[in-house]
Amino acid sequence: MNLKDRVAIVTGASKGIGLSTTKALLEQGMKVAAWSRTSPDFMHENLHFYPTDVSKVDSVNNSFNETVKDLGEHIAVLVNNAGIGYSALIEEMPVEEWEELFAVNVHGLFYCSQMVIPKMKEVGEGHIINIASLAGTTGTEMLSGYCGTKFAVRGISEAMFKELRDYGVKVTCINPGSVQTNFFKRTDSIQGSENKLHAEDVTEAILFVLKSSANALPSELDIRPLMPKGRKKL
Numbered sequence: 630m631n632l633k634d635r636v637a638i639v640t641g642a643s644k645g646i647g648l649s650t651t652k653a654l655l656e657q658g659m660k661v662a663a664w665s666r667t668s669p670d671f672m673h674e675n676l677h678f679y680p681t682d683v684s685k686v687d688s689v690n691n692s693f694n695e696t697v698k699d700l701g702e703h704i705a706v707l708v709n710n711a712g713i714g715y716s717a718l719i720e721e722m723p724v725e726e727w728e729e730l731f732a733v734n735v736h737g738l739f740y741c742s743q744m745v746i747p748k749m750k751e752v753g754e755g756h757i758i759n760i761a762s763l764a765g766t767t768g769t770e771m772l773s774g775y776c777g778t779k780f781a782v783r784g785i786s787e788a789m790f791k792e793l794r795d796y797g798v799k800v801t802c803i804n805p806g807s808v809q810t811n812f813f814k815r816t817d818s819i820q821g822s823e824n825k826l827h828a829e830d831v832t833e834a835i836l837f838v839l840k841s842s843a844n845a846l847p848s849e850l851d852i853r854p855l856m857p858k859g860r861k862k863l
Contacts, residue, residue: 633659637659638741639664640711641710645808646710647663647708652671659705683737704745705755706839714775726774738785756801757798758800758839759803761783801850805830824859
């Protein structure tokens with residue numbers, strides 16, 4: 630897809646992968662609607678911030694209506710990045726945290742995708758990228774809720790690409806391994822690899838799939854850090 634002058638929505642745009650992706654899409658000449666609870670910490674003529682809580686359907690609807698009013702009806706790219714993580718033994722996890730995990734990580738993806746799909750199908754072009762996790766490929770102790778949401782994202786993404794591919798709309802699920810972002814501040818018991826991915830590594834993957842040829846549909850992509858425990862000695 631030619632990205633210049635097209636419109637993208639990035640959720641969770643104020644930090645981590647979302648912030649990195651927002652900056653990269655702006656560098657590609659896109660107009661970016663940043664949907665997040667807090668504003669990105671920079672300004673750009675093509676950056677438009679809409680305070681959004683993706684777990685609330687009314688908040689998503691309001692942001693979508695404002696985005697369309699400001700930037701036009703056709704959203705070429707949606708990056709469903711907003712997500713949270715909590716760690717706990719399943720019997721010790723507060724119900725409120727469990728419900729918030731699914732509200733943000735799963736329901737939010739549904740609300741946002743439902744807004745952009747009709748026009749993408751009508752135009753015959755668009756790309757939805759869902760940020761899942763390698764935690765959505767295997768269960769991990771202390772992360773039952775988070776793993777459950779990311780398994781859900783992967784399943785939803787597979788169904789979505791099958792529903793939309795014949796309309797010319799692409800759906801890609803990206804599964805990063807451990808990423809050095811603020812997420813790990815909320816899950817101190819999960820150490821992961823010594824050498825973690827950086828947000829920019831995931832952003833490069835997002836740009837790669839967005840720039841894939843018109844006939845190519847990269848439906849799922851796993852990303853792991855090279856040498857997670859450092860380089861082995863001979």
